[in-house]
Amino acid sequence: MTHALLLDLDGTLIDSRPGIVASIFSMLREFGHEPDPTIDLTWAIGPPLGESIPRILAEYGDVRGEEAVAAYRRHYAAGGLFNATLYPGIPELLAAAAAEFDLVLATSKRRDFASRILDHFGFLSVFRGVYGSEPGGALDHKPELLAHILRLERIASSAAVMVGDRHHDIAGARANGVPVIGVTWGYGGADELRDADALAQTAAEVLPLARGLLHSGNER
Numbered sequence: 268m269t270h271a272l273l274l275d276l277d278g279t280l281i282d283s284r285p286g287i288v289a290s291i292f293s294m295l296r297e298f299g300h301e302p303d304p305t306i307d308l309t310w311a312i313g314p315p316l317g318e319s320i321p322r323i324l325a326e327y328g329d330v331r332g333e334e335a336v337a338a339y340r341r342h343y344a345a346g347g348l349f350n351a352t353l354y355p356g357i358p359e360l361l362a363a364a365a366a367e368f369d370l371v372l373a374t375s376k377r378r379d380f381a382s383r384i385l386d387h388f389g390f391l392s393v394f395r396g397v398y399g400s401e402p403g404g405a406l407d408h409k410p411e412l413l414a415h416i417l418r419l420e421r422i423a424s425s426a427a428v429m430v431g432d433r434h435h436d437i438a439g440a441r442a443n444g445v446p447v448i449g450v451t452w453g454y455g456g457a458d459e460l461r462d463a464d465a466l467a468q469t470a471a472e473v474l475p476l477a478r479g480l481l482h483s484g485n486e487r
């Protein structure tokens with residue numbers, strides 16, 4: 268049986284904070300607000316935009332959530348999506364994992380943006396599939412996204428491992444019976460990752476942990 272590694276993007280493979288924050292600030296200024304440059308928006312990186320953008324706007328008494336999401340995406344597409352860096356060890360992880368697993372991207376980011384980012388960093392070709400949210404809000408949430416991936420790619424939940432940095436990744440994996448590795452270098456923090464099956468402190472730890480989870484699952 269072929270095994271699959273389901274990988275989150277923001278906070279797992281790339282540090283996308285600079286481009287995301289800059290695009291949020293551009294959106295706020297377009298809507299007539301002046302953001303505090305010291306504000307910490309870490310919590311907004313990873314969750315669906317339909318959740319985070321309205322919450323950001325609420326601080327300004329602004330309820331134009333849908334329009335703001337569209338404005339954010341316009342600014343992000345104009346260049347913010349490439350304002351990101353790979354985390355240490357990710358190129359080596361992807362090269363090694365691709366020789367052993369089918370790699371599938373599972374992100375709350377728009378699928379077209381995610382594909383462009385992977386192509387920008389030269390890793391699009393190592394992925395069996397790239398999945399993310401679709402225009403109109405479809406597949407914004409990880410439980411539905413992972414169910415969609417498992418169904419379309421015909422991957423058994425017992426043959427997959429999810430790797431991510433936020434509680435959304437854990438919730439998506441749990442809802443679909445998939446073991447999950449939390450990565451500590453991302454945006455979620457230890458409290459968000461407490462329900463993960465295993466924690467990776469470095470990219471080099473991901474593959475051994477994934478093998479262990481699949482092995483223990485096959486023994487049950």
